[in-house]
Structure formats: structure tokens, C-alpha cells
Amino acid sequence: MSTVVLLGTLDTKGVEYAFLRERLRERGVDVVVVDAGVREPVGLEPDVGRETVARAAGADAEQLAAAGDRGAAVTAMGEGAEQVVRRLHAEGRLDGILALGGSGGSSIAAKAMRALPVGVPKLLVSTVASGDTRPYVGAVDVTMMYSVVDISGVNRVSARIMANAAGAIAGMVGAGAAPDEGKPLVAATMFGVTTPCVTAARERLEELGYEVLVFHATGAGGQSMEALARDGFLAGVLDATTTELADELVGGVLSAGPDRLEAAGATGLPQVVSLGALDMVNFGPRDTVPPQFAARNLYVHNPTVTLMRTTPAECEELGRTIGRKLSAATGPTALFVPLGGISMIATRGQPFHDPEADDALVAGLRETLDDRVEVHERSEDVNDPTFARAMADRLHELIQGGP
Numbered sequence: 001m002s003t004v005v006l007l008g009t010l011d012t013k014g015v016e017y018a019f020l021r022e023r024l025r026e027r028g029v030d031v032v033v034v035d036a037g038v039r040e041p042v043g044l045e046p047d048v049g050r051e052t053v054a055r056a057a058g059a060d061a062e063q064l065a066a067a068g069d070r071g072a073a074v075t076a077m078g079e080g081a082e083q084v085v086r087r088l089h090a091e092g093r094l095d096g097i098l099a100l101g102g103s104g105g106s107s108i109a110a111k112a113m114r115a116l117p118v119g120v121p122k123l124l125v126s127t128v129a130s131g132d133t134r135p136y137v138g139a140v141d142v143t144m145m146y147s148v149v150d151i152s153g154v155n156r157v158s159a160r161i162m163a164n165a166a167g168a169i170a171g172m173v174g175a176g177a178a179p180d181e182g183k184p185l186v187a188a189t190m191f192g193v194t195t196p197c198v199t200a201a202r203e204r205l206e207e208l209g210y211e212v213l214v215f216h217a218t219g220a221g222g223q224s225m226e227a228l229a230r231d232g233f234l235a236g237v238l239d240a241t242t243t244e245l246a247d248e249l250v251g252g253v254l255s256a257g258p259d260r261l262e263a264a265g266a267t268g269l270p271q272v273v274s275l276g277a278l279d280m281v282n283f284g285p286r287d288t289v290p291p292q293f294a295a296r297n298l299y300v301h302n303p304t305v306t307l308m309r310t311t312p313a314e315c316e317e318l319g320r321t322i323g324r325k326l327s328a329a330t331g332p333t334a335l336f337v338p339l340g341g342i343s344m345i346a347t348r349g350q351p352f353h354d355p356e357a358d359d360a361l362v363a364g365l366r367e368t369l370d371d372r373v374e375v376h377e378r379s380e381d382v383n384d385p386t387f388a389r390a391m392a393d394r395l396h397e398l399i400q401g402g403p
């Protein structure tokens with residue numbers, strides 16, 4: 001029998017969670033109820049009480065309630081809920097997780113859900129699901145369902161929404177995993193201006209017997225790839241497109257956060273890294289580019305995307321950053337430097353061709369790279385098929401344990 005964890009604030013939503021529990025039991029699903037509220041539960045007794053959740057975060061539920069600081073309570077109970085659901089999953093008592101709430105309850109539940117491995121069913125019924133969901137979903141497979149009405153009691157509309165949610169999570173936990181073809185998984189990062197590179201590398205890796213997962217380097221894409229690396233899904237990483245680091249440094253809209261380019265190294269995965277699309281920072285439509293960048297080299301990629309060329313100073317700092325991150329890697333690491341151009345529009349005659357900036361990028365790398373990092377400086381541009389296949393072949397050798 002599959003087990004679904006119901007995670008919520010039972011002091012305000014106990015009646016609704018009791019309704020969900022009954023709908024799940026009707027479908028033959030076992031249920032574990034976890035209380036993330038800070039006051040006495042109403043309408044439903046939990047299997048894991050609020051005191052246990054608070055203690056998991058080093059807090060006390062009664063003290064949180066007495067303090068009356070809602071923000072502090074949400075933060076503490078989110079941290080505790082994360083620890084509790086991790087433990088339940090490790091013990092085999094969590095096949096899926098379902099929660100409902102407003103902004104506070106959604107924040108608690110989403111933090112716990114994001115801590116679970118990719119592939120574990122995660123469903124959040126929320127009043128905020130029709131807005132910006134990135135703070136809740138993050139880079140993993142959290143499914144959000146808009147509640148339509150506020151989550152306040154069981155009425156004709158909310159009952160239908162919650163019944164649908166119960167049916168959805170029951171279906172998810174009963175679906176089972178996709179067939180495993182036995183091929184090792186490799187992740188690759190791609191952007192529009194590095195597509196020929198990653199296509200050629202993917203085809204070569206598939207010839208060598210790998211299944212290749214390609215991630216669009218749009219911020220969330222890089223985060224998702226790193227989440228899979230941390231969760232142990234991957235045999236290796238071909239990080240051809242590290243452009244998200246430029247957005248993080250300069251303030252573009254596609255940053256993957258300060259920890260980008262660290263997961264493979266921290267987990268010891270073999271990785272081959274390149275400098276794809278570090279010539280650009282991403283913004284939205286032309287009129288959304290911040291005024292301080294008005295005089296920069298801007299390229300309208302399409303009506304909704306404007307690219308800005310990175311300067312020599314920015315490229316030098318990007319080189320230092322990449323050097324530091326790769327030097328901290330605990331697994332085999334190779335860096336491929338395409339001296340002919342780092343994107344489709346950075347080659348000779350293209351709008352982002354800037355030899356001074358490219359030289360600064362390489363200089364920054366040399367400043368911080370440890371001797372343990374293997375470096376291949378090649379004359380081709382990043383999209384040259386020869387360059388792409390060389391990266392793929394080297395990753396295969398590193399995965400196989402070769403020198």
C-alpha cells in the first residue's frame with residue numbers, strides 16, 4: 001500500500017485535512033498526517049505532532065505560538081517539516097506528499113517538498129498558485145494546484161478541488177517509476193547560442209551508451225540539473241553552458257543562484273565544463289534593460305529577450321569564479337576553453353565578438369584554477385562539432401575511470 005504524507009497547519013486547516021485524509025483512504029492510500037501549526041490542532045489529530053516538527057528545527061511550538069511572530073513561526077516550522085519529511089522518506093513511510101495552504105502554509109510545505117528527491121510525487125494546493133510560483137517550486141518537481149477559493153472550510157467548490165487533489169496524488173503514487181533502460185544518465189546544459197555544441201555532444205554520448213538529459217540554462221534549468229546531481233541520479237555532467245553565472249554576477253534575469261557549478265564537484269561526479277554563453281547577460285524586452293546599462297553592447301535576441309555583452313572586467317571575474325569552483329571539486333574535472341568563441345554570436349564578425357573580453361576570461365581562469373583541474377585550450381569555437389565531440393569523449397573517459 002502506498003503512503004501519502006499530509007503536511008499542514010492543523011490549527012487553522014484541520015477540517016480540510018480531515019476531508020483529504022478520508023478521500024485518500026477511500027482510494028486505498030495509507031496516510032501519515034504531519035502538523036506544522038504552532039497551536040492545538042482542530043478537527044484532526046496528527047500522526048506527527050507540532051512539538052516534534054518544532055523540535056526538529058531546534059524550536060519549541062508553544063514558545064513560537066506565545067511569541068506571536070508569524071514569520072518566525074513559518075520559518076521554524078518549515079525547517080522542522082523539512083527534517084521530518086526527509087526522515088519519513090528515508091524510513092519508507094512517504095511515497096508522496098500533499099499539502100494545502102495560503103502563502104504561509106504553502107511556504108512551509110514547499111520547503112519540505114523541495115527537500116525530497118526528484119520523482120517523489122509532490123502536490124501543493126495553494127491560494128498563490130496562479131501567481132509567481134518559482135519561490136515555491138524552486139528547481140524540483142513540485143506540482144501546484146490553484147485553490148480557486150480561499151482554503152477556509154469545506155464548501156461546494158473547495159470540496160471538489162480537494163477531492164481532485166486527493167485523486168491526483170493517489171494516481172501519482174500508484175503510477176510507479178518509468179522503465180529503467182539501464183543506461184547511465186548524463187546531464188548537459190544548453191542555450192540557444194550553444195545548441196549546435198550540445199546537440200553534437202549529446203549525439204556522441206548517446207553513441208557511447210548514455211542517456212542524456214539536456215537542461216536549458218535559464219536559471220531554473222541550471223538549478224534542476226544541480227538538484228539531480230545532488231540526488232545521485234547522474235553518472236556525469238557536461239556543463240557546456242555556464243551562462244547563468246554571468247546573470248548572477250551582473251544582475252540578469254536568468255541567474256541560477258550563487259551555488260551554480262558546485263553540485264557535481266561537491267558530490268565527486270565526473271564533469272566536463274566549458275564557457276558557453278558567458279559573453280552575455282539576459283534581460284527581458286529592450287525597454288526593461290536597467291538604465292545603467294543603456295550604453296552597453298545590447299543585442300535584441302527576440303521581442304522578449306535582450307542580451308548584453310559582458311565586459312572584460314566582468315569576464316575576468318567570471319573566470320576567477322569558475323576557477324575557484326572547479327578547483328574545489330572532489331571528482332575528476334576537465335575544463336574545455338573554446339578560443340574561437342564562446343557562443344554563436346561571439347565568433348569573428350558577430351555582434352558579441354570581443355577578443356579583449358575573451359582574453360580577460362581566460363586570464364581570470366588561470367589566476368584561480370588549481371593544477372588538479374585538467375584544462376584543454378582549443379582553437380575551435382564552442383559550436384564546432386570537433387570541440388563538442390572532444391568534450392563528450394573526455395567525459396566518457398572520466399566516467400570510465402580513465403586518466
